[in-house]
Amino acid sequence: MENLSNLDYASYLKGWIRTVPNWPSEGVMFRDITPLLQNPKTFRMLIDIFVHRYMGERIDMVAGLDARGFIIGSVLAYELNVGFVPIRKKGKLPFTTVAEEYELEYGNATVEMHTDAVKPGDRVVLIDDLIATGGTMMAGYKLLQRLGAEVVETAGIIELPELGGGELMRDLNIPLFTVCSFDGH
Template sequence: MQSTSLVSSSSNSLSLSPAETKTTTTTAAAGPRIGAPLTRVPASSRVEFPSIRLHHDRSILSPLCCTASESVKGEQEMALKDAEDDRIARISSAIRVIPNFPKPGILFQDITTLLLDTKAFKDTIDLFVERYKDKRISIVAGIEARGFIFGPPIALAIGAKFVPMRKPNKLPGEVISEEYSLEYGTDKIEMHVGAVETGERALIIDDLIATGGTLCAAIRLLERVGVDVVECACVIELAELKGRDRLGGKPLFVLVDASA
């Protein structure tokens, strides 16, 4: 369900070979739709952030077919309700899959086509906002580079500040950094000193999770300065790379499972 480990990749693609390339996953939005009846969950089984996945069958040419499965007991009705939400299908169909990019054997998940579809882009932001607007989140931390696209509008809508988590030597002020492993070697992400305060509550956002390395580094970086990481969120998940299993038990919420 919510998982743990400390390796990552930063490419937006699904490899047909075991190489480490970045991929994306999907989980259904967890907020009830306007006008829908509320489902009461017994207090003994309530979970603040249910980990629900919405799986779909999608190839480059085939139409989308959505099915829902739930991984938290007591949340089945919510998962089914989310599966009926046509916003998920619209978002998924707006993401272009480009084979053999950036090298042979890679299926690249291209979110630039999602950004061209104003309805699907708005749906994406709305689903995240609906999930996090009442969670007392004060920080939305976006991972370079595509986390910078989705993070700021979410932060503005929920009344949080946006904190960029950048690659080395990009931030002009004093920084704190965290190293993470790649297939060959290591990399770092950095954050300005003083951008966050002890006791704040953070959401970490990126466009895609593959092996989970950058998200792990972002979690460690924020926790080193006393920030409570509430959840990680991505538009896409490449589930077969098991990145969510490496997040140290932190919840992960995704909209689209590109591996299904």
């Protein structure tokens, strides 16, 4: 049995994230969280980091970003005994939505949320797997703000500092927590 008591949990979990070079295109180092999720011990450790962070706070809702934010966000919501809200890519939600468009490296993307997903004043944790340019997370943040929710914190597993999203969000005073970061290759 591993003795994890003296280990830095974040570094340990980082070791379970697989780097896949040149995927989905040449030059991209893809950070793959599936090994972290498929090991029951690391999956639990990951979720517990977020649960411990927010269990003492008044949180009304967890919002997760399509699609990997759903995996961790829904479990976190369940553990915090609060509801879960999906923020989805355009065209996936059946009811009335609010939408926010943001820029990708090439072109634009849009995320949507149901208009009744949160109430004004709700205290929400917004979660995704990864922050690169920050475009996705900030679009989700804006949607929640437009519906009057208070985003207590945005949270992710991985930050890629080279792509500047985390820094941009901190400059804008958007609270951000990530478990680990990957510099360069």
